[in-house]
Every structure is written in C-alpha cells, then in structure tokens.
Amino acid sequence: MASRISWCIEGRVLYVHQSEFMTTDTINMTLRFVAHEIDRRDNPLRLRIHVIINNDDVKNILPNMMPISAAIKDFYSRPHLGWNVFVTTNSAHRMMNNIMSNLMNANSKSFANDADALTFLQQVDQTLPQLPMTIPENEPIAFFE
Numbered sequence: 001m002a003s004r005i006s007w008c009i010e011g012r013v014l015y016v017h018q019s020e021f022m023t024t025d026t027i028n029m030t031l032r033f034v035a036h037e038i039d040r041r042d043n044p045l046r047l048r049i050h051v052i053i054n055n056d057d058v059k060n061i062l063p064n065m066m067p068i069s070a071a072i073k074d075f076y077s078r079p080h081l082g083w084n085v086f087v088t089t090n091s092a093h094r095m096m097n098n099i100m101s102n103l104m105n106a107n108s109k110s111f112a113n114d115a116d117a118l119t120f121l122q123q124v125d126q127t128l129p130q131l132p133m134t135i136p137e138n139e140p141i142a143f144f145e
Contacts, residue, residue: 003030005142008135011041012128013050013121015135019057024067029144031071037141038078047127048082052117052135056088061096076104083124085117086110 003026008015014034038049075081084106086097094110101108111117118131 002026003142003144004140005030005033005037005144006138006140008052008118008138009129009131011043011049012047013052013131014038015138016051016053017057018053018055021060022055022058026144027068028071030142031068031075033142033144035075035078038080041080043080046080048125049080050082050085050121050125050128052085052087052114052121054087054114054135055093056090058088058090058093061092072100072104076106082107083121084108085120087112087114087117089113 002019004017004019006015007013014037016030016034018030034051038051041049043049076084084101086094086108088094088097088110089112097108097110100106109117109120111120114135115133118133118135122128122131
C-alpha cells in the first residue's frame with residue numbers, strides 16, 4: 001500500500017491518500033507519522049487539526065486489526081486531533097472505519113467524496129479558513145510504501 005501525506009490547509013487539515021493493498025507496516029507508519037505531525041505543530045491557540053483519509057483506492061481490508069490497534073489507539077489519543085474524515089465509496093471500508101471510530105470513541109465521519117468531507121469540516125469547525133472544494137495538489141510531506 002502507498003500512503004501519500006500532505007497538508008490540505010497548512011497546520012489545520014492533513015490529507016492522507018492511501019492506495020493499493022493495505023499492510024500493517026504501512027498503516028502503522030502512516031498513523032505514527034500523522035500523530036507526530038499533529039504533536040509537533042506550534043499550536044498556541046490549541047486549534048484542532050483535522051485529518052482526511054482517502055482510502056477509496058485501497059483494494060483490500062485487513063482481516064485482523066489487532067496488529068495496528070496500538071497505533072490506532074495512540075493516534076486517537078492526540079489532544080489536538082480534531083475530526084478524522086474518511087473518504088471512500090466502498091461500503092465495507094466505511095463500515096470498518098465506523099467500527100474502529102466507535103471503539104476508540106473518536107470524532108469520525110465517512111463520506112463518498114473529498115468535496116463532502118471538506119464541506120463537513122467547514123461546517124463543524126468555524127475556526128478553519130475557507131476550504132477549497134477540491135483537495136489541492138500540494139507537495140507531499142511523506143510517502144510510505
């Protein structure tokens with residue numbers, strides 16, 4: 001699996017695009033990197049940092065989530081983590097995202113496209129600047145395979 005991570009809005013909205021086949025190693029590395037990005041931000045106003053995870057191009061679901069459960073738990077414990085917004089048209093992926101989010105008591109929603117995800121974030125966080133209607137093609141800050 002490949003994970004491409006970039007800022008949609010610098011310091012406020014991270015965008016993670018995942019593709020191909022998911023592996024526990026790539027998921028663990030991606031979650032740890034995003035958690036590190038959230039933690040390292042100079043955030044004197046304690047604004048929430050949101051994450052859009054587009055896994056519409058992922059071709060499988062992990063049969064066992066236990067190998068990544070520690071990384072998921074650590075990820076959701078970030079004090080400045082805002083909403084995790086999953087983008088996928090795959091109903092099985094949305095179901096897994098919803099189950100994991102409920103287990104972790106996380107602020108999470110799933111949408112079928114990026115535009116709906118951006119609209120949702122704009123509505124729930126009035127401190128965000130005006131968001132674009134499409135994800136900008138910003139330079140990736142990390143790429144994992």
